[in-house]
Amino acid sequence: MIEANHVGWKVGGARILEDVSLTVGAGELLGIIGPNGAGKSSLVNILSGVIRPSSGRITLQDRDVTRASATRRARLGLSRSFQTSALFDGLSAGENVRLAIQASGPAPFSPFRRAGAASGARTEDLLERVRMPGRATTLARDLSHGDRRKLELAMALASEPKALLLDEPMAGVSAEDVDGLAEIIGEVRDSGVAVAMVEHHMHVVLGLADRVAVLHHGQLLATGSPSEVTRDELVQQAYLGEAL
Numbered sequence: 001m002i003e004a005n006h007v008g009w010k011v012g013g014a015r016i017l018e019d020v021s022l023t024v025g026a027g028e029l030l031g032i033i034g035p036n037g038a039g040k041s042s043l044v045n046i047l048s049g050v051i052r053p054s055s056g057r058i059t060l061q062d063r064d065v066t067r068a069s070a071t072r073r074a075r076l077g078l079s080r081s082f083q084t085s086a087l088f089d090g091l092s093a094g095e096n097v098r099l100a101i102q103a104s105g106p107a108p109f110s111p112f113r114r115a116g117a118a119s120g121a122r123t124e125d126l127l128e129r130v131r132m133p134g135r136a137t138t139l140a141r142d143l144s145h146g147d148r149r150k151l152e153l154a155m156a157l158a159s160e161p162k163a164l165l166l167d168e169p170m171a172g173v174s175a176e177d178v179d180g181l182a183e184i185i186g187e188v189r190d191s192g193v194a195v196a197m198v199e200h201h202m203h204v205v206l207g208l209a210d211r212v213a214v215l216h217h218g219q220l221l222a223t224g225s226p227s228e229v230t231r232d233e234l235v236q237q238a239y240l241g242e243a244l
């Protein structure tokens, strides 16, 4: 579904990513891990079309999208969440989701277009999918941090994506919310979506991912099943002193 072939990215003289190749299939969850500054967010930005790589190729469902904009990739079925919150705090949870539904609809998008009844039902469906039933009228700013992350997930799912990129979807949430989010993300994968997830909560990545890609200094150190990468000597050295 998503494929990166020999991707490199240079900024000025600095090599941020070098020769990174990976695939994520439908119904598969790829965990992307690596120490701070390894290049994980840069990779997600390249996969989603926010950054154009200096070399290599990105394909989405076998279609070359290397030069395609983020909007074009979204129309082809790719969705993503961001490391930092992308919610409208002054709007309710339901309004945030409705905007995401409208934005994923046919162009031109207008925030002033009235949402139909169908969009109301889909909003409630999406909120249920992220275990937030009946929260449509709560203002985003009044939600707990964990619920804000769930709402972001609902918004990323509004376009009914075939592929989903998640950049630290559990950053800063409580331990119990981490488990809840992991369960929801697992269900999204099980519904057939190709999911690539950058995440620092190692136990979640290792418990949830089908395969794990380990980045270090912009290079792919290892890819494999969670147990394969945790046994890998190079990976253990990269995480020296940290429990894997």
Ligand SMILES: Nc1ncnc2c1ncn2[C@@H]1O[C@H](COP(=O)(O)OP(=O)(O)OP(=O)(O)O)[C@@H](O)[C@H]1O
Binding pocket: 011, 016, 034, 035, 036, 037, 038, 039, 040, 041, 042, 043
């Ligand atoms: N636009 C940019 N211009 C210059 N350097 C950049 C740019 N974006 C990222 N970098 C550098 O690229 C390296 C990788 O950054 P990136 O954010 O991709 O890492 P990361 O693995 O996601 O880190 P973290 O886990 O801390 O979020 C870092 O050294 C960062 O400073």
